Amino acid sequence: MITATAQPLNPIAFELGPLTVHWYGLIIGIGAVLGYLLAQSEAKKRGLPEDTLADLLLFALPLAILGARLYYVIFSWENYADQPVRALYIWEGGLAIHGGLIASAITAIVFARKKGLSFWKIADITAPSILLGQAVGRWGNFINQEAYGGEVSRGFLESLFLPEFIIEQMFINGAYHHPTFLYESLWNLAGVALLLYLRKVNMRQGELFITYMIWYSFGRFFIEGLRTDSLMLFDVIQVAQLISLVAIAGGIALLVYRRKTGMSNRRYLDAEPQKTTVKKSKS
Template sequence: MGTITIGLDPNIVQVGPLLLTWHGLFTALAILSAIWLASRELARKGIVIPNFDLVAILTVLGGVVGARLFFVLDHLSEYLRQPWRILAITEGGLAVYGGIIGGTLTAAFLLWRQRVPIGPVADAVAPGLLLAQGIGRIGCLINGDAWGGPCTCLVCSGVAASVPAEGLGYCPFALRYTNPKALLPPELLGVPTHPYPIYDMAVNFLVLAVLWRLRRRGLPDGSLFALYWLLYGIGRFLVSFVRQEAIWFLGLQQAQVVALTTALMGLVALLWLLRRRTPATAPARS
């Protein structure tokens, strides 16, 4: 119980116009880890994708564009005032769901063009996506661009005077950002906040553990990816209640609306895939 203070500068080093940030570093590590794990799973399944390197690069680009687009839409009023910042991705600001959707649509199109079955590839990629999402959250944890709401648990915070009255209540432990360059709102600087990035990281690794156990169980092609959308969607919806973001629809944040939508899509797809499995394709009983 208590507060974890994060005072690291979000920027690691700058040489001329080139800026290396913690967010950029862990985003790069996340992408490399996803490609590495996906390539291992593809090899295990005996799947060969023509021009794999090009497909991987274009999929990553599609994911980055989608991630930035979703983040900008979620903070539209801010970027309308400063439109030149839309391309400043080194500041942080990549929405996970935008990356998932942008990357998925890009990869699906490229695989369709090459007539590569999408279902088995999606199953091979799903664990890598979860690993990448978990690693990427480390950058968010350092720079504060995915912040939780203020925590009013005085046992955790120990600084009652600085906790806003509209805080979100009890938390098992809190994060407090002290570096002026942190990317959370200025009014939250030095204020104990819910450890949202850690919660989301935990969701990713828990879902990864489930998928890793099921990947050899002979499920219909596409089932693992559908289960990924379902389980991560449920987890993301729940942990987002401790975020401090603008309400988007029916009292929910953008991420929660998208999470519910993708979870429902995952559930429908999973049920459909399991129901259409014929006895001939079902795994033999031992």
């Protein structure tokens, strides 16, 4: 039975004088920190220079947020046309992860070339961390009551053995909704566990990241189908579903191409080739 007493959680975490800290930004920040710590630990084992990931994060994080916001605003411009300044209000929600991933990938490619490092090595090291950050970040959507699915009964939510605070937060616009943010968060956490296991299997270089692409996109395609607040392309197809299909096809094509061309002959756990110095003999 639907009650009228469900009250949404306060989106503001705390205030320090004129500074207002929103849960949305705070949770995304926590996800980024956890992802960085996980990646940094692995980077040391794989022999990356100590400050590599910190330097990359310095560029990638703000550009990822910018890309995620720009992507969202472009595909939902009707919400900002009358007040374009609201496009800057990221604390209200509206960061499209695909936009952030595209911006991050471009940043990482340029960064790796400038530093003379392998993009695929960096991508493999950071793949579980990216997915961990996404899993945590979805809880920012939960606080803002976005990224939810179609209407369901309270009984359905209770059958999932969800805690009361999640059930109450899924009461939106007079009805209960699928907690699709939670479905994706759990899918992503399962993906993190898979990728951490595959590290030990010693996959070919680049294939950890490609597995991430396929895993995330596969789950996102089906979860997106449950959502009612998705970005649409020409009112015909959900943008995230289209991008997911492209990512799956692209990931499979990359796997085949890199194996056929020998680009993936190195293994993830292979040691870096040591540079040898030739000593000149005295004459």
